Amino acid sequence: MHKSVLIWGFASSGEASFDLIYNKKDKFFVFDSDKDVQQRLISKFSSWKNVFVLTRVNRDVIDGMDIIIISPAVSVFDKNICYAKTIGKEVISELELGARKFAGKLVAITGTNGKTTTTRLVGNILKCAGKNFELVGNIGTPISSKIKKSRHKIF
Numbered sequence: 112m113h114k115s116v117l118i119w120g121f122a123s124s125g126e127a128s129f130d131l132i133y134n135k136k137d138k139f140f141v142f143d144s145d146k147d148v149q150q151r152l153i154s155k156f157s158s159w160k161n162v163f164v165l166t167r168v169n170r171d172v173i174d175g176m177d178i179i180i181i182s183p184a185v186s187v188f189d190k191n192i193c194y195a196k197t198i199g200k201e202v203i204s205e206l207e208l209g210a211r212k213f214a215g216k217l218v219a220i221t222g223t224n225g226k227t228t229t230t231r232l233v234g235n236i237l238k239c240a241g242k243n244f245e246l247v248g249n250i251g252t253p254i255s256s257k258i259k260k261s262r263h264k265i266f
Contacts, residue, residue, distance in 0.1 A: 120182025209254030
């Protein structure tokens with residue numbers, strides 16, 4: 112079964128999500144609220160057969176999606192995200208997408224305040240312990256950009 116995937120927010124994490132999961136079988140819809148980014152996306156994807164650039168997201172768009180991948184800048188309280196969750200659509204972050212594909216061990220740091228400081232502290236502890244690691248997410252690059260593409264399904 113082919114899926115319809117919405118990638119909402121096309122800054123570094125949205126682009127990394129797209130690069131990680133793009134395939135020619137599924138339909139991909141990309142959206143960014145920034146008009147300049149929309150124009151860049153329209154130019155980039157104009158000749159692609161299964162990638163569609165959206166200039167807005169509404170309930171009709173949400174209804175047609177199987178999964179929605181949101182960038183960190185997209186609020187989980189956005190009315191369309193809330194609607195998607197209410198009707199049972201799968202809504203995940205770029206971080207969750209990357210975590211699903213990553214085969215190694217992860218340390219995830221969440222919260223409202225202190226994430227960057229805590230992440231640096233954990234990084235220093237791992238460095239002192241001689242561990243091989245990389246900081247990703249809001250302090251580094253998107254996790255999805257660090258994971259090699261796989262032919263295996265993610266969803």
